Amino acid sequence: MEKERVKMERVYQIYQRLTGHNPQCVIPLAGAGSNRRYFRVTDETSSLIAVIGTNKEENEAFLGLAQIFRQGNLPVPEVLLVSDDRMVYLQEDCGDESLYSLMLQHRQSDGTLDEEALAALRATIKLLPRFQFLPVVNESANNLFKHCYPQQEMDRTSVMFDLNYFKYCFLKLKGLEFNEFKLQQDFEHLADDILAEQENTFLYRDFQSRNVMLKEGEPYFIDFQGGRRGPIFYDVASFLWQSSARFSNSERNLLIDEYLEALQPYKTIDKEVFLKRLHLFVLFRILQVLGAYGYRGLWEKKTYFANSIPLAISNLRSELALGVCESYPYLKEVAQELISLNAQEEASREEEAAKKAKVAAYLQNDNTYLNKQKSTPLVVRVFSFSFKKGIPEDETGNGGGYVFDCRSTHNPGRYDEYKPFTGLDQPVIDFLEADGEILAFLDSVYKIVDFHVARFKDRGFANMQISFGCTGGRHRSVYSAQHVAEHICEKFGVEVRVSHREQGITQILTP
Numbered sequence: 001m002e003k004e005r006v007k008m009e010r011v012y013q014i015y016q017r018l019t020g021h022n023p024q025c026v027i028p029l030a031g032a033g034s035n036r037r038y039f040r041v042t043d044e045t046s047s048l049i050a051v052i053g054t055n056k057e058e059n060e061a062f063l064g065l066a067q068i069f070r071q072g073n074l075p076v077p078e079v080l081l082v083s084d085d086r087m088v089y090l091q092e093d094c095g096d097e098s099l100y101s102l103m104l105q106h107r108q109s110d111g112t113l114d115e116e117a118l119a120a121l122r123a124t125i126k127l128l129p130r131f132q133f134l135p136v137v138n139e140s141a142n143n144l145f146k147h148c149y150p151q152q153e154m155d156r157t158s159v160m161f162d163l164n165y166f167k168y169c170f171l172k173l174k175g176l177e178f179n180e181f182k183l184q185q186d187f188e189h190l191a192d193d194i195l196a197e198q199e200n201t202f203l204y205r206d207f208q209s210r211n212v213m214l215k216e217g218e219p220y221f222i223d224f225q226g227g228r229r230g231p232i233f234y235d236v237a238s239f240l241w242q243s244s245a246r247f248s249n250s251e252r253n254l255l256i257d258e259y260l261e262a263l264q265p266y267k268t269i270d271k272e273v274f275l276k277r278l279h280l281f282v283l284f285r286i287l288q289v290l291g292a293y294g295y296r297g298l299w300e301k302k303t304y305f306a307n308s309i310p311l312a313i314s315n316l317r318s319e320l321a322l323g324v325c326e327s328y329p330y331l332k333e334v335a336q337e338l339i340s341l342n343a344q345e346e347a348s349r350e351e352e353a354a355k356k357a358k359v360a361a362y363l364q365n366d367n368t369y370l371n372k373q374k375s376t377p378l379v380v381r382v383f384s385f386s387f388k389k390g391i392p393e394d395e396t397g398n399g400g401g402y403v404f405d406c407r408s409t410h411n412p413g414r415y416d417e418y419k420p421f422t423g424l425d426q427p428v429i430d431f432l433e434a435d436g437e438i439l440a441f442l443d444s445v446y447k448i449v450d451f452h453v454a455r456f457k458d459r460g461f462a463n464m465q466i467s468f469g470c471t472g473g474r475h476r477s478v479y480s481a482q483h484v485a486e487h488i489c490e491k492f493g494v495e496v497r498v499s500h501r502e503q504g505i506t507q508i509l510t511p
Helices: 002-019 056-071 099-105 115-132 139-147 156-174 180-194 233-240 249-263 271-299 303-321 329-373 426-434 437-458 476-492
Strands: 025-029 037-042 047-052 079-082 088-092 212-215 218-221 379-386 401-405 463-470 495-500 505-509
Touching: 002 025, 002 037, 002 047, 002 079, 002 088, 025 426, 056 079, 056 088, 056 139, 099 115, 099 212, 115 218, 115 233, 115 249, 156 180, 156 271, 156 329, 180 271, 180 329, 233 249, 233 271, 249 271, 271 303, 303 329, 379 476, 401 437, 426 437, 426 476, 437 463, 437 476, 463 476, 476 495, 476 505
Parallel strands: 379 463, 379 495, 401 463
Antiparallel strands: 025 037, 037 047, 047 088, 079 088, 212 218, 495 505
């Protein structure tokens, strides 16, 4: 809790240092695979992104590369101010729409992308050679690699690190048996082939659609702090074989043609030769991302990464069909076992889904019967209260529902400026939402309550009670009760009776 407060204070400090005044609103933004924290900081006329890093050297990599890219007229966010300790910085806000989110919105019923999405993808991949060859064509960018962290180039150590990442963070966590000595031999052979050609080109490393923001329709590039000297094929493989992007072969072929055309001013390469080497990097990239998915999804239990595993396995199956693993026989054997294991897991999931569908159909029939017997509409009663004065009684005698304890979230009541207000007032609302704790808490509540309300409504129950308690029953519990009440009324179309007990406030929300 104290750490979150300190982070918010740092955001306010750096914004005030830049603008001379406090922001009107600070909104925490969702992160993904890193520990960096992002905040959107706004006032009446502007919006900026505040970044709090956990690693000074990683921050320095981003700041140094961003400066060089800006000087090279490449579309990356402008850094406006950096804290003295180099751990916090303010950068240009490139908006909320990523290339990935655009693709989700513009995927057609047959699974292909429409022309608007393809146009954005073409514009993006055409810019890739400009990043890659900047240190080759621009003498002032020759010092680009000195900013790279944790190392300046993709060497044998980094290749073996990624391959072992796959071994220990995916294969081991999946429980797949394998001969470690034989697999290591194939890894050594694969590393030789990966490093067979070296150029003075920049490897973006995390070049994928989630790291491309669309500002006024134009691509802007973020999260390049892991870049280093390396081969051009890696970024193309990373972009076009991103598991969740679900590109078709024809879409990949179209974008490869666009890339090769944009590559012409810097290097001419026959498409067949390019594809042969590209698929070697596709194999390498798939193994590397499976390692990441294993660590983030299987170990840290992050849903997005766990759900991406079958998509990456599907890409691996396609690469095996192309014969990419023929030079690495034991790796091929392990990959085939992995594909077989994934197929078994898919079959098990489908069987479980079929069972659930069967039960749901039975319950639906049961609910239809019950609804015919009971026509009384559901009324949900939502309370806020102080634990010091006891939990609200259930006056209906129904006995169903929940009592939620809000005291785990940051308490505005500890600060004098918020004591006169309640959870219905904007200053308290802004305070609670700023660090995101109350939002995460309510996300969990919604999942539990939604299921319960839906079942009670379907089964013809007349009453349900939900109560939210905190220390004084004034701030956190009032905010939570009001938001949940409005959520239930809007989503389920039922009457909700709200009682903020300690304030003597009652409301009836009707659909």
